[in-house]
Amino acid sequence: MTTSVPDPYVEFDGRPATEEDLRIPAFAGYGHFTAMQVRDRTVRGLTLHMDRLDSANRELFGAPLEGERVRELIGHALDGAGARDASVRVHGYHPPGSTSTVTMVTVREPARADGTPRSLMSVPFSRSVPHIKRPGEFGQIYYGQQAGRAGFDEALLTSPGGMVTEGSITNIGFWDGTSVAWPDAPALTGITMALLEQGLARTGRHSVRRGVTLEEVGAYRAAFVTNSQGIAPVHRIDDIAFAVDEDLMELLARVYEDTPREPV
Secondary structure, X not given: OOOOOOOOEEEEOOEEOOHXXXXXHHHOOOEEEEEEEEEOOEEEOHHHHHHHHHHHHHHHHXXXXXXXXXXXXXXXXXXXXXXXXXXXXXXXXXXXXXXXXXXXXXXXXXXXXXXXXXXXXXXXXXXXXXXXXXOOOHHHHHHHHHHHHOOOOEEEEEEOOOEEEEEOOOEEEEEXXXXXXXXXXXXXXXXXXXXXXXXXXXXXXXXXXXXXXXXXXXXXXXXXXXXXXXXXXXXXXOOEEOOOOHHHHHXXXXXXXXXXEEEO
16 A cells, blocks of 8 residues: 555545544444455456355344445455555444445455464354344454463364354354364354355365264364464364364365465
8 A cells, every 4th residue: 555545544435534433333332344455456356256245234223235335445445555455344334313324335455364373272262143243342352452461373262062163253164074064053164264165166075064063073184264364274272282284274275276266
């Protein structure tokens, strides 16, 4: 981004944010969002992001959020920030008195997972309405910070009975030596996770949904996490160590990199 543009650069409905606009996320935070990495004005899984926003908007506010309009708003915000590579978030709000969805687009510097193996601390927390991605989830932030203070990289969320659901800011996948297993539990279906499911199927390596408890994670050969920044191996969950399966990580990276990009 150009040095004269603030980071983050923020637009509301296609115009630079005003102080009044910023009151919306500050005081009327009920809403939803999606997060993506833009490279050379293209995004992997852009259609999935548009579908996520539209579905959440219909569920929360009873109205569609038209994908082509959102593409235009993203492009306009990138122009305003002077950026071709960026971390972009698109938020949908419906503040009191509004007759339609207010769309906020934020543009920050690009980010990418560096592939460093991650450590996860299990916590007894699962999100309500987990299929909707929304800002300001107290439990995720709280337990994520608790994990960090305990020397871990991230929290691993679990439901009653120790069922693994998702990471505090990631999806988690396990490798049994034959297939990738995603926890069959209420969780957000991340865009990177969905792209890997589709890509693995194209290569003939179908992934599966399977219930996974904390007692069972040690039976898997490897684990990894995904989010909008990419994919990283897991080397520890609590006191259970995992070897980094380089062949698996190369496969996942190849599948992800082969996903076509869509222009914004």
